[in-house]
Amino acid sequence: xxxxxxxxxxxxxIDYDNTDKRILNYLLANEPSFNSxxxxxxxxxxxxxxxxxxxxIRKLKMNIRRGLIDEIKDEVEKCMLCGKCFxxxxxxxxxxxxxxxxxxxxxKIESHEL
Amino acid sequence: xGKKVVVIGGGITGMEAxxxxxxxxxxxxxxxxxxxxGGHLKDWTVLFPNLRKGHEIVSFLEHGLRLQEVNVIYNxxxxxxxxxxxxxxITLDKKxxxxxxxxxxxxxxxxxxxHKKEEFGYGLYENVITSYDLExxxxxxxxxxxxxxxxxxxxGFIHCVGSxxxxxxxxxxxxxxxxxxxxxxxxxxxxxxxxxxxxxxxDMRMFDTHxxxxxxxxxxxxxxxxxxxxLSEASETIDKRIIIKxxxxxxxxxxxxxxxxxxxxxxxxxxxGTKEIAKLLNLKLRESGFLRPEDDHTLSNVxxxxxxxxxxxxxxxxxxxxxxxxxxxxxxxxxxxLKEYELQHRILLN
Numbered sequence: 001x002x003x004x005x006x007x008x009x010x011x012x013x014i015d016y017d018n019t020d021k022r023i024l025n026y027l028l029a030n031e032p033s034f035n036s037x038x039x040x041x042x043x044x045x046x047x048x049x050x051x052x053x054x055x056x057i058r059k060l061k062m063n064i065r066r067g068l069i070d071e072i073k074d075e076v077e078k079c080m081l082c083g084k085c086f087x088x089x090x091x092x093x094x095x096x097x098x099x100x101x102x103x104x105x106x107x108k109i110e111s112h113e114l
Numbered sequence: 115x116g117k118k119v120v121v122i123g124g125g126i127t128g129m130e131a132x133x134x135x136x137x138x139x140x141x142x143x144x145x146x147x148x149x150x151x152g153g154h155l156k157d158w159t160v161l162f163p164n165l166r167k168g169h170e171i172v173s174f175l176e177h178g179l180r181l182q183e184v185n186v187i188y189n190x191x192x193x194x195x196x197x198x199x200x201x202x203x204i205t206l207d208k209k210x211x212x213x214x215x216x217x218x219x220x221x222x223x224x225x226x227x228x229h230k231k232e233e234f235g236y237g238l239y240e241n242v243i244t245s246y247d248l249e250x251x252x253x254x255x256x257x258x259x260x261x262x263x264x265x266x267x268x269x270g271f272i273h274c275v276g277s278x279x280x281x282x283x284x285x286x287x288x289x290x291x292x293x294x295x296x297x298x299x300x301x302x303x304x305x306x307x308x309x310x311x312x313x314x315x316x317d318m319r320m321f322d323t324h325x326x327x328x329x330x331x332x333x334x335x336x337x338x339x340x341x342x343x344x345l346s347e348a349s350e351t352i353d354k355r356i357i358i359k360x361x362x363x364x365x366x367x368x369x370x371x372x373x374x375x376x377x378x379x380x381x382x383x384x385x386x387g388t389k390e391i392a393k394l395l396n397l398k399l400r401e402s403g404f405l406r407p408e409d410d411h412t413l414s415n416v417x418x419x420x421x422x423x424x425x426x427x428x429x430x431x432x433x434x435x436x437x438x439x440x441x442x443x444x445x446x447x448x449x450x451x452l453k454e455y456e457l458q459h460r461i462l463l464n
Contacts, residue, residue, distance in 0.1 A: 015370055
């Protein structure tokens with residue numbers, strides 16, 4: 001139902017200077033193949049979870065790069081860890097381990113270790 | 115008497131072609147508008163893809179010219195070119211007349227003038243520089259500093275400045291800027307290991323041998339970040355840093371970022387000299403302003419004027435490797451022509 005008056009939208013712009021790079025830095029230290037990604041999307045194309053849900057691992061990696069932690073939390077749980085994305089990657093990015101390490105990082109953030 | 119060839123332009127193409135034509139026994143005169151040879155190569159410190167020194171190539175070319183004792187005329191400005199029967203008479207402003215049985219045009223490129231993309235802030239904001247300016251910073255050696263005098267912690271590179279852009283009337287790709295961006299990013303990262311580097315690209319065009327490997331190395335070993343998106347506009351903060359706005363096309367969201375220094379990867383345009391010579395000789399041009407060969411597949415280097423050939427970046431953007439190849443290819447065509455074997459006589463069936 002339309003509401004009278006105005007509301008304020010959260011800006012969609014990614015303000016890179018003020019986003020949270022903790023997960024990014026954790027990944028760069030613990031899964032260096034993350035750096036080789038060229039975001040071609042072959043991982044997403046082969047993704048088992050992505051065929052039944054809106055899980056998009058390429059986008060997940062993109063959001064990690066940009067430091068958009070809020071967009072990561074729910075997403076990373078959708079992965080079934082089948083590892084097909086690693087098999088298909090032309091740059092040898094260990095996507096499966098990236099998911100595991102992101103889960104680690106999120107736990108560490110919650111327990112204030114990161 | 116041996117036949118005479120006049121080579122116009124003393125960059126890589128002109129130097130290499132002069133050496134080889136001379137080695138084939140022709141009397142070569144090389145015309146250079148400046149007081150030294152080497153063209154743009156003089157200003158390039160380190161070259162892709164193997165990071166060798168630019169001056170090594172210059173000395174290779176100079177050595178060749180010395181061995182062949184090629185006649186070089188410096189500060190040469192051509193006033194007119196007359197076709198007399200099968201020969202060309204070239205008049206310089208120093209009242210020198212040259213007769214040529216064949217002419218090789220090797221007038222090269224000019225760098226795109228980044229002032230034309232006013233929205234990118236070149237000339238307005240001191241910490242917006244071009245890839246050419248960055249090369250000069252590298253040439254000084256020592257610590258890298260921004261024009262404001264600080265050690266940059268975050269640097270942005272903008273690909274395709276003056277290339278693939280209808281707004282500046284350059285529809286073509288300049289071929290070498292993508293890999294230059296990767297090379298310069300790696301050099302900066304070597305000099306400032308804790309710096310963050312972001313390359314903003316439309317497409318990464320890594321077409322040649324080792325380019326893709328260099329791109330991968332820049333990510334793997336140097337951690338250079340690549341963001342697909344074209345700069346819309348740059349603005350300046352109160353402390354002279356640069357705010358850039360792009361669409362991060364792979365997340366489908368606008369993105370803004372502050373950098374300490376912004377490097378514009380400027381492309382190639384037909385040089386002023388190329389335009390002048392084309393006019394003097396009535397040479398055909400492409401829509402882009404580069405020289406047009408008689409046939410793109412079978413007659414590269416061959417112009418519409420008999421006895422006039424061209425090579426190198428006056429015919430389109432190319433890297434040093436292809437410039438050498440093109441210069442040498444033009445030499446065989448001139449050799450054939452002067453021995454009265456003309457490629458044009460071969461019939462192209464359609």
